[in-house]
Amino acid sequence: xxxxxxxxxxxxxxxxxxxxxxxxxxxxxxxxxxxxxxxxxxxxxxxxxxxxxxxxxxxxxxxxxxxxxxxxxxxxxxxxxxxxxxxxxxxxxxxxxxxxxxxxxxxxxxxxxxxxxxxxxxxxxxxxxxxxxxxxxxxxxxxxxxxxxxxxxxxxxxxxxxxxxxxxxxxxxxxxxxxxxxxxxxxxxxxxxxxxxxxxxxxxxxxxxxxxxxxxxxxxxxxxxxxxxxxxxxxxxxxxxxxxxxxxxxxxxxxxxxxxxxxxxxxxxxxxxxxxx
Amino acid sequence: xxxxxxxxxxxxxxxxxxxxxxxxxxxxxxxxxxxxxxxxxxxxxxxxxxxxxxxxxxxxxxxxxxxxxxxxxxxxxxxxxxxxxxxxxxxxxxxxxxxxxxxxxxxxxxxxxxxxxxxxxxxxxxxxxxxxxxxxxxxxxxxxxxxxxxxxxxxxxxxxxxxxxxxxxxxxxxxxxxxxxxxxxxxxxxxxxxxxxxxxxxxxxxxxxxxxxxxxxxxxxxxxxxxxxxxxxxxxxxxxxxxxxxxxxxxxxxxxxxxxxxxxxxxxxxxxxxxxxxxxxxxxxxxxxxxxxxxxxxxxxxxxxxxxxxxxxxxxxxxxxxxxxxxxxxxxxxxxxxxxxxxxxxxxxxxxxxxxxxxxxxxxxxxxxxxxxxxxxxxxxxxxxxxxxxxxxxxxxxxxxxxxxxxxxxxxxxxxxxxxxxx
Numbered sequence: 001x002x003x004x005x006x007x008x009x010x011x012x013x014x015x016x017x018x019x020x021x022x023x024x025x026x027x028x029x030x031x032x033x034x035x036x037x038x039x040x041x042x043x044x045x046x047x048x049x050x051x052x053x054x055x056x057x058x059x060x061x062x063x064x065x066x067x068x069x070x071x072x073x074x075x076x077x078x079x080x081x082x083x084x085x086x087x088x089x090x091x092x093x094x095x096x097x098x099x100x101x102x103x104x105x106x107x108x109x110x111x112x113x114x115x116x117x118x119x120x121x122x123x124x125x126x127x128x129x130x131x132x133x134x135x136x137x138x139x140x141x142x143x144x145x146x147x148x149x150x151x152x153x154x155x156x157x158x159x160x161x162x163x164x165x166x167x168x169x170x171x172x173x174x175x176x177x178x179x180x181x182x183x184x185x186x187x188x189x190x191x192x193x194x195x196x197x198x199x200x201x202x203x204x205x206x207x208x209x210x211x212x213x214x215x216x217x218x219x220x221x222x223x224x225x226x227x228x229x230x231x232x233x234x235x236x237x238x239x240x241x242x243x244x245x246x247x248x249x250x251x252x253x254x255x256x257x258x259x260x261x262x263x264x265x266x267x268x269x270x271x272x273x274x275x276x277x
Numbered sequence: 278x279x280x281x282x283x284x285x286x287x288x289x290x291x292x293x294x295x296x297x298x299x300x301x302x303x304x305x306x307x308x309x310x311x312x313x314x315x316x317x318x319x320x321x322x323x324x325x326x327x328x329x330x331x332x333x334x335x336x337x338x339x340x341x342x343x344x345x346x347x348x349x350x351x352x353x354x355x356x357x358x359x360x361x362x363x364x365x366x367x368x369x370x371x372x373x374x375x376x377x378x379x380x381x382x383x384x385x386x387x388x389x390x391x392x393x394x395x396x397x398x399x400x401x402x403x404x405x406x407x408x409x410x411x412x413x414x415x416x417x418x419x420x421x422x423x424x425x426x427x428x429x430x431x432x433x434x435x436x437x438x439x440x441x442x443x444x445x446x447x448x449x450x451x452x453x454x455x456x457x458x459x460x461x462x463x464x465x466x467x468x469x470x471x472x473x474x475x476x477x478x479x480x481x482x483x484x485x486x487x488x489x490x491x492x493x494x495x496x497x498x499x500x501x502x503x504x505x506x507x508x509x510x511x512x513x514x515x516x517x518x519x520x521x522x523x524x525x526x527x528x529x530x531x532x533x534x535x536x537x538x539x540x541x542x543x544x545x546x547x548x549x550x551x552x553x554x555x556x557x558x559x560x561x562x563x564x565x566x567x568x569x570x571x572x573x574x575x576x577x578x579x580x581x582x583x584x585x586x587x588x589x590x591x592x593x594x595x596x597x598x599x600x601x602x603x604x605x606x607x608x609x610x611x612x613x614x615x616x617x618x619x620x621x622x623x624x625x626x627x628x629x630x631x632x633x634x635x636x637x638x639x640x641x642x643x644x645x646x647x648x649x650x651x652x653x654x655x656x657x658x659x660x661x662x663x664x665x666x667x668x669x670x671x672x673x674x675x676x677x678x679x680x681x682x683x684x685x686x687x688x689x690x691x692x693x694x695x696x697x698x699x700x
Contacts, residue, residue, distance in 0.1 A: 057436040057454065064590045075436065153588040155438040156431065157451040157458070236436040242582070244419075244433070246358075257318040264310035272304040 011111060015123040019089070025127065028085045029134050035081060036073035036139035040066070044146045057236075066143025067152050067165055070136045071239070074176060077135055078232050082128075083208035086180050089127045090187025091201030093120040094270065098195040104275050113271045121188050121263065128180040132173040140169065158241040168238055175235040175248055182228045182258030183208055189266040192273065228258055333515050333522045335546050340510040343524045344497035348549035355550065356421040356582070357519065357573030363413050363566045365671040409659075417571075421578040429583055444583040448598075456591045461598050507532050507631030518543045518552040519570040534693040535559065535632035536673055548575060558672040565672040633689045635697040640682030647684065663691070665698060 019025055043062045056075050061068045094117075097103035106116060143149060152165040160168070187204035194200050212229045214220055224230055231254060234247035338346065419431040432439040437454040443463075450459040488499035501510060513525030523543035530537050536558055543553035553569035587593050627634040650656050660667040666679040668691055675694045677685040685698045 060456070061590060150589075153590065155436075155453045156440060157438075157453065157585060157588050157591070159586070159588055233436055237433070240431075240433070240438060257322075260314045260318060261311075264314040268308040268311035271307045 011115065011119050012122065015119050016126060019123050019127060020130075024088070028088065029130060032077065032081060032085065032131050033134050033138040035077050036069045036135060037142050039073055039076065040069045040139075040142040040146050061153070062143070063147060065152065066145075066147035066149040067140060067162070067169075069143035069147075070139025070169060071172070073135055073139045074132075074172065074235070075233065078176065078179075079212055079229075080209075082131060082135075082176070082180060083183055084205055085131055086124070086128055086183050087187055087201045087204035087208065090124045090184045091191050091199075091204045092197045093124055093188050094191040094266075095194050095197040095200040096191075098275070099197050107275060114267060117188070117192075117263075117266055117270055120191075121184060121259075124184045124188065125177070125181055128184060129173075129177045132176045132180075136169055136173045154241045155236060155239050156241040160241075168243075171238050171248075172235045175238060175251065176232075178252055178255050179232050179235075182255040182262075185259040185262040185266070186228070189262040189269065192266050192270040226254075228254070230254065329520065330517055333517055335515040335522050335524065338512065338524055340512055340526055341494065341497045341501055343512060343526045343544055344500065345493045346524065346544055346546075346549045347551060348545075349493075352424045353548070353550065353575075354423045354577040355548075355573055355575045356419070356578040358571045359418050359420055359568060360571055361416045361418070361566075361568040362564070363415070364561070364563050365413055365565055365673060366561075421582045423578055423583070427578075427580075427583045429578075440585070442583060442585050444585065447585070449585045451585065451591070456588075458587050458591045458593045459596050460587075460593060461596045463598060464600060467600065504528070513541065515546075516543060518545075519573045521552065521573065522546045523552055530632040532630070532632040534689050536675070536688045536690065537632055543569070556673060561672055633687065633693060635685055635687035635689060635694060637697070638684040638686075643682060643684050647678075648682075651678070663695065665695065668694070 039059075040062065043059070056072055058068045058072045058075070062072060094103065097106060107113065140149075149162065151159045151161050152168075153159050183204065186207055187200065190203045190207075191197070191200040208229065211227050215224055215227050215229055231247050231251035234251055237244040237247040417433045419429075419433065421427075421429040421431070426443065426445050428443045430441040432441075434454070438451075439453070440449065440451040442449040442451075446463045446465050448461040448463060451457070489495040504510070507530065509529045509531055511527050511529065513527050516523055516525055523545055525541055525543050527539050527541040529539040538557040538559045538561075541553075541555045541557075542551050543555075544550070545552050550573075552573065554567065555564045555569075556566040558565035627636070656667075660669045660678065662668075663677070666677055666681075669676040669678070670691060674686065674688055675691050677691075677694050677698055679685065679698055683698070685694055687694055687697065689697070
């Protein structure tokens with residue numbers, strides 16, 4: 001009798017070790033960490049303080065408080081960089097294995113397709129977690145090196161201590177990770193449709209971009225609350241006083257809905273398709 | 278037959294562990310979750326909205342009784358979240374707030390002519406931009422109220438916030454994106470005195486009123502009878518706003534040519550606090566303006582919600598309020614009998630016009646700020662030219678800036694406004 005529990009763990013472990021041993025994964029995480037680094041260096045070198053209200057939110061505060069590098073980088077990375085890396089990882093999940101011919105070997109081992117799908121989804125989500133934390137931690141680190149750090153002024157004008165600010169930063173990173181999970185599910189589904197990983201990656205990025213374009217059209221205001229990107233910038237609600245967890249909850253529900261729909265589509269497709277490679 | 282089983286084994290592998298001889302049914306079963314998931318999601322979403330607007334039946338009340346119910350106790354304490362939506366028909370495109378005119382002009386210079394339609398035509402900076410921004414579009418805000426001396430409006434912008442706070446004698450405004458703090462100090466002694474004077478004036482003159490001012494019922498009835506000829510009041514179905522039972526009272530315009538079709542106020546059955554106001558415009562199916570609580574609690578908000586300290590890095594601007602001696606300059610002058618009767622006549626004229634009232638401001642009376650506005654590119658962008666001047670047109674209000682300097686404003690069609698101006 002096979003120890004199923006142990007086996008399940010090992011599948012997850014092997015998935016994570018493969019994912020985080022790939023050079024591509026490290027290249028993407030390095031690129032992500034470059035966002036706050038370049039941002040901080042640019043602000044440091046320019047020397048001139050930006051008038052408040054111009055440029056991306058918080059950018060004008062970076063030179064006064066290095067803690068804001070992480071927030072500004074997060075705002076810059078959310079629309080394109082993070083979805084791009086999620087597209088690469090999630091689009092690669094099934095199609096990548098199929099393309100290299102390893103999918104059928106994975107399935108020859110007594111692994112149910114459902115479990116493989118779940119492990120692939122969790123692996124891609126783990127990457128999202130790693131990506132957001134990389135961004136935040138690099139942001140705070142480079143901010144601390146180049147600028148003074150101190151108590152953080154919230155959007156409401158209240159000032160909180162550094163430890164309290166770190167708690168909020170942690171919540172923001174969790175929020176953004178959850179924000180990306182719906183897209184991960186979409187990428188997973190697209191990945192089951194094809195054996196060409198680049199196609200699945202591109203399609204996932206296209207979904208994220210098109211969604212955000214739809215989100216800017218005022219004529220489509222009716223559908224906006226159902227778009228996957230609707231709450232992406234809502235993490236700012238965690239920087240208010242009193243802390244507003246409403247968008248955290250709404251965002252989580254929305255992402256869960258996307259995971260349910262595209263997860264079950266992926267299940268339907270993946271458990272019924274012929275695996276030829 | 279060994280040959281057959283080998284073929285079957287191959288097929289089993291080919292199908293990824295699913296033996297080929299299993300009927301197609303099994304494949305269909307695996308698509309069931311994909312069909313159920315959207316249904317489940319949609320069902321949950323609809324379930325939430327249905328439970329939020331579930332039918333409710335309150336004891337019946339007349340229009341007069343609902344008016345009497347409206348809260349008049351200023352010491353009420355509550356906090357909640359409010360959403361405001363406006364569809365005023367303002368041109369949403371081509372105005373980009375917070376970009377200076379120099380930047381707009383620079384962009385226009387560098388862009389090919391064909392792209393001109395996509396460029397912002399005018400900048401929207403300063404008080405006018407703020408006012409326009411508040412009037413149009415959708416805003417979500419938290420409201421905290423603790424009596425008359427503590428109040429806070431927290432406007433939740435995207436990755437930004439604007440706060441309007443009153444804490445005792447201090448008035449604060451904080452704009453997080455511009456990092457600007459405005460501060461004023463209310464002279465509470467002056468404020469109390471002004472309130473006392475107003476009350477004294479009211480008490481001294483209440484005998485002249487056509488109704489018994491001490492009886493809420495009499496006030497409500499008088500209001501209804503005066504509004505009668507131009508307005509139909511009706512009591513709508515009991516509804517729920519922010520999960521609370523409300524009475525809905527609707528005032529429908531009976532004046533032809535008015536832009537306002539109706540105004541509906543939802544009054545909380547338990548506390549009498551108006552929880553929603555909806556204004557519909559003639560010829561527009563969606564409300565032109567609506568403001569409603571999404572959630573509300575009638576507990577005293579924590580004192581910390583009202584405290585404010587200027588954060589480091591923010592620019593503090595002290596805004597002095599007019600003092601008693603400033604006001605005395607105005608109050609010291611007594612209006613002449615002729616002025617008084619003229620003002621009264623003006624008021625009666627407006628009242629007779631009802632919803633279609635047109636306010637005329639003589640050229641000499643137009644504030645300098647509005648005259649200065651005409652130099653702003655935003656003015657030409659937002660107004661349309663007519664023979665006698667330029668018209669600023671929205672779903673609920675039209676304003677005519679006449680060539681001779683007069684300003685006409687009214688909640689009437691442009692046609693009516695031009696007619697009124699021509700008289």
